[in-house]
Amino acid sequence: QKEVEQDPGPLSVPEGAIVSLNCTYSNSAFQYFMWYRQYSRKGPELLMYTYSSGNKEDGRFTAQVDKSSKYISLFIRDSQPSDSATYLCAMKKGAQKLVFGQGTRLTINP
């Protein structure tokens, strides 16, 4: 079993829809949770960073962490074609190395 599971998709939704991206994990010691967006042939870009459980909102993006269920989510409101990318979840404990999900390929159709 992988430490972090993420559905690779692809996921295709119409413009304006609410997008929900999710990851589950098995290591209850993970404390730091991140979401990265990666455009084709580019390096990942940090979107959201959360410590422990709770919600965090930044513009159209909301990150949720439910440590009791070992489940994290990223919501994108009013999705735009420019949001089309691969979204990677990542998490770690303390100073340990980051563990990535496989990434979900998202396409927003105009």
Add this chain to the structure above:
Amino acid sequence: GAVVSQHPSRVICKSGTSVKIECRSLDFQATTMFWYRQFPKQSLMLMATSNEGSKATYEQGVEKDKFLINHASLTLSTLTVTSAHPEDSSFYICSAIRDTNTGELFFGEGSRLTVL
């Protein structure tokens, strides 16, 4: 704006030659940088952890003599692919932690290596 710069973004080389990729932290000092490799439609695979002033720590299965890492200053780490072969063709990405308290990791733009 970018906080980690990577160069070159693309490189094509002949089999048997060596290629150097640079990773710079732009507005902060990074005692630790990371090098990843990414195959098409795959996630990031950590190759090694680069530590300023000391030897890099390589992940299992990564040949340290093949992928030479040097972290000579607090803002620069280099990855040299030695005696490159076509199977080394890949997307190489570096990253650095800007704030050790939060552990937020920032990535470079990546370098696409093609070995002919």
